[in-house]
Amino acid sequence: MAGTTAPERAGTSKGGGTLYRGDLGMWSWVAHRITGVLTFFFLFAHVLDTALVRVSPDAYDKVIETYKNPIVNLFEVGLVGAVLYHALNGIRVMLVDFWAKGPRYQRQMLWAILGVWVLVMIPGTYFMMVRTVSDLFGGH
C-alpha cells in the first residue's frame, strides 16, 4: 500500500535498506495528504456557498463576489495548484501500485508530475489572474 498510513522507518541508509523517512518520497506523501485535507475543507465551504442559489440570486451573487476579490483570487490559484498536485500525484501513486514498472520509476514520475504541474500552472495562473490584475492596475 503506497503511503496509506503514516510512514514507518522502512529501514536505514546503512545496510542497503530503503530509506523512506526524510526522502523525497516521504515529502511527496506529506504534500499529498496536506493537499487532500485542504481540498476536503474547502469543499465543505464551497457546497455551503453554492447552496445559496436555493435562497436567492442576490444572496448567491453576493457570496460569489467575494471569490472575485484579488486576495481571494490568489487563494484560488493556490487551491487549483493544490488540487492539481494531488491529482497528478494520485495518478503517480496508482501507477506505482498497479504498473509493474511503477515502483522502479516512482522517482522519475515524481519529477515528471512536478514538471507537468509547473507547465500547467504558468498559463493557469495567468488566466486566473489577468482580469484581477488589469482591474487593479489597468483602470477602466
Next chain:
Amino acid sequence: MSELTLARPRTPRRPAARRNNFELYSWLFMRISGVALVVLVLGHLFIMNILDGGVHRINFGFVAGRWASPFWQFWDLAMLWLAQIHGGNGLRTVINDYARKDATRFWLKVLLYCSMVLIIALGTYVIFTFDPNITD
C-alpha cells in the same frame, strides 16, 4: 515445581483485526474514484476558474444556464458524491493515524461522518431542486 503464571507474552494488545476486507475495498475505492475525479474535478476547475474569464463570469444566471442541462447536473452530482466519499475516507485514514486516544478518534469520526452526510444531502438537494425562477 511451582507453576509460573505469565500473561501470554505475545498476546497482541489490540484486538485482532476485523475479519473482513473493508480496508482493501477502501484502498481500491480511493484509486477508482481518483481516476473519475481527475476528469470531474480538473474539468470543473478548468471551466470555472480558467476558461473564458474564469470566476469573473460566474453568477446566478451562469449556474442556471449550466444546470438547465442534465449533463452538468449529473457531472456535479457525481463529483459531489465521489469527492465527499473519497475525501471523507481519506480523512478517516488521517484521523486513524494521528488521534491518540480512542475517545478523540471516535468523536473526530462522528464529526467527519456528520459533515459528510450534511454536505452530500445539502448538495444533492440543491442540484435536484434548483429553480431558475426562484424570485418569481
